[in-house]
Amino acid sequence: MPEPSNKENYVVGVDLGGTKILAGVFDGSLECVGSTKVSTKAQRGLDNVISRIERCVRDAVDEADLSIKQVAGVGIGAPGAVDFGTGTVMFAPNLEGWKDVPLKKDLEKQLGVPVFVENDGNIAVLGVHVVELKSKPRSVVGIFVGTGIGGGLISQGELFSGFNHTAGEIGHMVIDVNGPKCGCGNRGCFEALASRTAIFQRIKAGVKDGEKTLLTEMLGDGLEDLRSGDLRKAIRRGDKFVSKVIEQAAEYIGIGVANLVNILGPDVVVLGGGVMEALADEMTAIILKTAKDHAMPGTMKNVEIMVSKLGDSAGITGAAVLARREAK
Ligand SMILES: [Zn+2]
Numbered sequence: 001m002p003e004p005s006n007k008e009n010y011v012v013g014v015d016l017g018g019t020k021i022l023a024g025v026f027d028g029s030l031e032c033v034g035s036t037k038v039s040t041k042a043q044r045g046l047d048n049v050i051s052r053i054e055r056c057v058r059d060a061v062d063e064a065d066l067s068i069k070q071v072a073g074v075g076i077g078a079p080g081a082v083d084f085g086t087g088t089v090m091f092a093p094n095l096e097g098w099k100d101v102p103l104k105k106d107l108e109k110q111l112g113v114p115v116f117v118e119n120d121g122n123i124a125v126l127g128v129h130v131v132e133l134k135s136k137p138r139s140v141v142g143i144f145v146g147t148g149i150g151g152g153l154i155s156q157g158e159l160f161s162g163f164n165h166t167a168g169e170i171g172h173m174v175i176d177v178n179g180p181k182c183g184c185g186n187r188g189c190f191e192a193l194a195s196r197t198a199i200f201q202r203i204k205a206g207v208k209d210g211e212k213t214l215l216t217e218m219l220g221d222g223l224e225d226l227r228s229g230d231l232r233k234a235i236r237r238g239d240k241f242v243s244k245v246i247e248q249a250a251e252y253i254g255i256g257v258a259n260l261v262n263i264l265g266p267d268v269v270v271l272g273g274g275v276m277e278a279l280a281d282e283m284t285a286i287i288l289k290t291a292k293d294h295a296m297p298g299t300m301k302n303v304e305i306m307v308s309k310l311g312d313s314a315g316i317t318g319a320a321v322l323a324r325r326e327a328k
Helices: 046-063 103-111 120-132 190-194 196-208 214-219 228-236 240-264 274-294 311-326
Strands: 010-016 020-026 032-039 071-078 081-083 088-091 099-101 115-119 140-145 149-155 268-272 304-307
Touching: 010 046, 010 120, 010 311, 020 046, 020 311, 032 046, 032 311, 046 071, 046 103, 071 103, 071 120, 071 311, 081 115, 088 103, 103 115, 115 120, 115 311, 120 140, 120 149, 120 268, 120 311, 140 240, 140 274, 140 311, 149 190, 149 240, 190 196, 190 240, 196 214, 196 228, 196 240, 196 274, 214 228, 228 240, 228 274, 240 268, 240 274, 268 274, 274 304, 274 311
Parallel strands: 010 071, 071 115, 140 268, 268 304
Antiparallel strands: 010 020, 020 032, 081 088, 088 099, 140 149
16 A cells, blocks of 8 residues: 555535535545545534534545544535634524534544635535536536535636625526425425435325326335436436426526527537436437527527536535645
């Protein structure tokens, strides 16, 4: 085994999601050298989630054959509004009971390592921009479709976080004022229409209304263990109902892209997150077509719309980039 390098060479990136927590240890060249995943179990309460994050970090460090003392810093992407200065999660619509949570302070106490907290969408777009796009494009919009829809903006080559550090909450742009209720309290937000949660709700409601789908054959009538990958399997086996639901979600994402391109005129729009990773082949063409149909003429010219190859690792990668920048 090689001699462990000095501690400045290792950082840990954490992606705290509504469903699962991922942690990855990254070396000096931002290669992932060990990672772990645990479920979030947000319903067990705040303290439980924080100790699960701690355990996930420690396990990832152990996976990499390192000790926590060799880690210079931990970056965390959290699914909500974050006060970056204090590392407080002010509000997280997909984590029940999370309001003004001093995540940085709590985890620093438990881990004994500097911790830096950012919004998860900001973190993911940072990871894609720095590692996948080699920091080349000047302006990037990231749309990450998972439990919710995270967003992040790169402007002038840097993360753009706005006046209150809350910019880029594209999951909560309102697309249908009469649409379904969102975790943020509003109605018809982008994520209430096109996130995995929204897709699953539509499928479960359809099954209750008697829609025929292969999913009930695969998973039973309750569809308790439904995952994005099951949707792909069902579509590939010719499931018309699931195809229709996914088409509709892709159209909403296309409308989201059109709005963002109209407003921001980015060089690149990055699509990512678990849903895109599982269903890119099924969704990308529809997203592109809908975006072109709804954007102002001329605004989409030469704008690159791409699916991130980092997949589910975009969050931990970006969190590692943040930790590397901040941990001095
Ligand atoms: Zn919302």
